Amino acid sequence: MSEQLKMVGLVRFSVLTPTYYSERFSTLEETAAHLFSEDRMELRFRVFEELCLPSLLRQSDPEFDVVVLTAASMPDRYMQRLKALLAPHRNLHCRPVGTRNHYRLLRLGYDSIPAGEGSHRILFRLDDDDAVDIDFVARTKRLAAGILPLQPEGGAFVIAYNRGFYMRATLDGPEVFDAVEQAPLSAGTALVTPVGSAANPYKFNHRKLARHYSLYSDISVPSFLRTIHGDNKSDPTQKGITHQMAEEEIDGALQRHFGLTLSQLKAV
Template sequence: MQVIALCRFSYPAEGGFQVEHDSLAERVAYLNAPARLEERFRLFETICLPALRAQTDPDFSFVVLTGDSLPRHARDRLKALLADLPQARIVTRPPGPHRRVCREVLNAARDDPGAPCLQIRHDDDDAVAVDFVAQLRQAATDCAGLLARHPRVAFDWQAGFVARPGPEGLAAEETFHPYWGVAQALYVAGGTRQGIMNFGHHKVARFMPTVTFSDAPMFVRGHNAHNDSRQKPHVAPVTLPLLDAEGEALFRARFAIDADHVRRVFSAA
């Protein structure tokens, strides 16, 4: 069964942001601001991509949706970061309604729209465990009877870490958070066009059966200054402890995230 992960990288959608802007031009300017783009690239390089390269099951598609307003130098940098990930494909689209554009991009990525697939939403500052694709496929196999009776079924891994990378390395702590959107996937039946980006990640249980897992840590939720959810007023700061050597070893083994790599990238001028 085809596995497709969709990642939006500074795509100026109409809707889809918790913080709104007065105009499309203002949103584009915000997304493409040099300081913000630099942080997104560092997060993408050190947090998001390592585990995708290290997946124990490499049979998946990684679709990166970006806007046609992304500056040329940023587009070139994005291509360079993805050059050694053969599963990756960059899709450039003009601004449009968030759900419609994401639905179109996901459906265009399906090898056979008449066949079922597994769809993943994946932010550019988050990570999944190196066995996530393998565990997702196993879950779909285990739930074959359920999948046969429903056009959509959600899978949600609820244990993981919140982490903030920086010049000193990784500050992180364990968390348990149901339906957070990271390490979440949808089974989508053949011929069904609405997929994972057509439903709020925290509301999927209202619209379809869900299967949840809480054993091994399966995600890293990136915590940084440009989180969309942290732009609103009165958001409380989160204090995270710096990982010790044992914690850094766990992140390397479970998520392929190397604290030394984080320190190098975030210490660069």
């Protein structure tokens, strides 16, 4: 069934719209000043370059596409830097967009990748400061192919990965800890939906997806790395089991599933 599944991810990288950050800023100009401030852009690039992007490039199954959605109005030096990072990779696509409705832009981003002859799409989301494990694509395809025959015709379902690690910035340096969450996170959550459907995994708050779709929650391996720092847009609270692993166990799991050591992660 895998050959019928087209897998596409979307990463937002400083998208400027009137319907995103509207709870914090009253004008588009104020939002742009925040998004494109030098300190913020350096932070976003550092974590994207050292964590998010490498996790995509390390995938054991390279047959997937990722749209990196960004603001067409982003200062040129940052736009050229982003395009230079993505250009060597045929499956990573920079999509500069204008200031339309935020959700509409997300739909256009996903739809910019042709579905080909596939019957269904696996649409996943990932923030530019988070990462997924090296077998994320292969495992998602395998799970989707197994679950799909159990669904009603035309139905859609969600695959969420609720086991992973957080890295939280503190005054004493980065703290890395394990977590098993009780609700879907944003990192790697995927919607499996028929080709032609307008749905995508950004349509609803990720923690509330089980209200709208059948949900499969996988905790077989640590699959996500989520960073907590001063520029998180959402409230990065933990609502599950945390701090169950010793540092040496975390280090071993990071090497097996993410291809980096604990010290390398803390240096990001």
